[in-house]
Amino acid sequence: MKQLQLFLAFFRVGMLGYGGGPSSIPLVHKEVVEKYKWMNDDEFADILALGNTLPGPIATKMAGYIGYRVAGIIGLINATLSTILPTIILMIVLLTTISSIRELPWVQGMTAAVVPVVGVMLAVLTWDFFKKSKASLGWGKAIILIALSFSLMEIAGLHPAILIIGLLLAAILKKDKPAEEVGETKREDAT
Numbered sequence: 392m393k394q395l396q397l398f399l400a401f402f403r404v405g406m407l408g409y410g411g412g413p414s415s416i417p418l419v420h421k422e423v424v425e426k427y428k429w430m431n432d433d434e435f436a437d438i439l440a441l442g443n444t445l446p447g448p449i450a451t452k453m454a455g456y457i458g459y460r461v462a463g464i465i466g467l468i469n470a471t472l473s474t475i476l477p478t479i480i481l482m483i484v485l486l487t488t489i490s491s492i493r494e495l496p497w498v499q500g501m502t503a504a505v506v507p508v509v510g511v512m513l514a515v516l517t518w519d520f521f522k523k524s525k526a527s528l529g530w531g532k533a534i535i536l537i538a539l540s541f542s543l544m545e546i547a548g549l550h551p552a553i554l555i556i557g558l559l560l561a562a563i564l565k566k567d568k569p570a571e572e573v574g575e576t577k578r579e580d581a582t
Contacts, residue, residue: 393462396427398473401454405477409505412449417512419453429461432523440559444552450474 400422408415416439423429430438442452451474458470492498524533543549 394465394469397458397461397466397470400427401458401470401473402477404450404454405474406481408450409509413513414509415450416453417516419450419457420516423457429457432519436520436523440555444555 401419404415404418404422408418420435424432424435438453438456439449442449442456445452451471454470454474455467458466458468460466462469489498521533521537524536528536540554543554544551
């Protein structure tokens with residue numbers, strides 16, 4: 392049953408993820424977190440962040456990892472193939488026919504109409520991630536981190552993978568308060 396669910400979930404992502412990997416991320420989220428509940432939002436965010444640091448298309452990397460996590464090696468193969476299968480089929484079919492009709496107004500209109508829909512899907516996912524970062528970090532830290540990330544990537548031209556690796560290293564190297572200091576703080580708060 393899980394293999395069929397994996398196939399259907401990632402086949403839908405492959406069929407509807409028009410515009411490449413980034414446009415398929417909200418679809419993967421819908422299937423994996425909301426519909427099948429194979430993971431929660433935080434786990435999905437972690438997979439997305441790590442997937443962005445690796446080379447290659449994000450949709451296949453996420454499908455492979457999620458498939459492996461849900462159903463082992465067979466799940467990995469199933470999810471990855473079901474993600475790329477629609478693209479392979481559609482490329483063969485569409486490229487043979489679209490080249491003869493690409494100048495028709497309705498074909499150009501269809502292509503132009505999809506772009507805003509993908510933009511809205513990405514904006515909704517961005518807003519969800521912003522709310523999660525606000526909940527875990529608070530308004531101040533979240534806004535500073537977002538502004539800093541935006542500045543480093545868009546203005547300074549820093550690759551997102553470098554930023555993500557830097558943040559992961561900072562989190563790993565961050566020293567937690569000693570246990571006795573935490574206990575003292577709790578006792579002070581209680582008085």
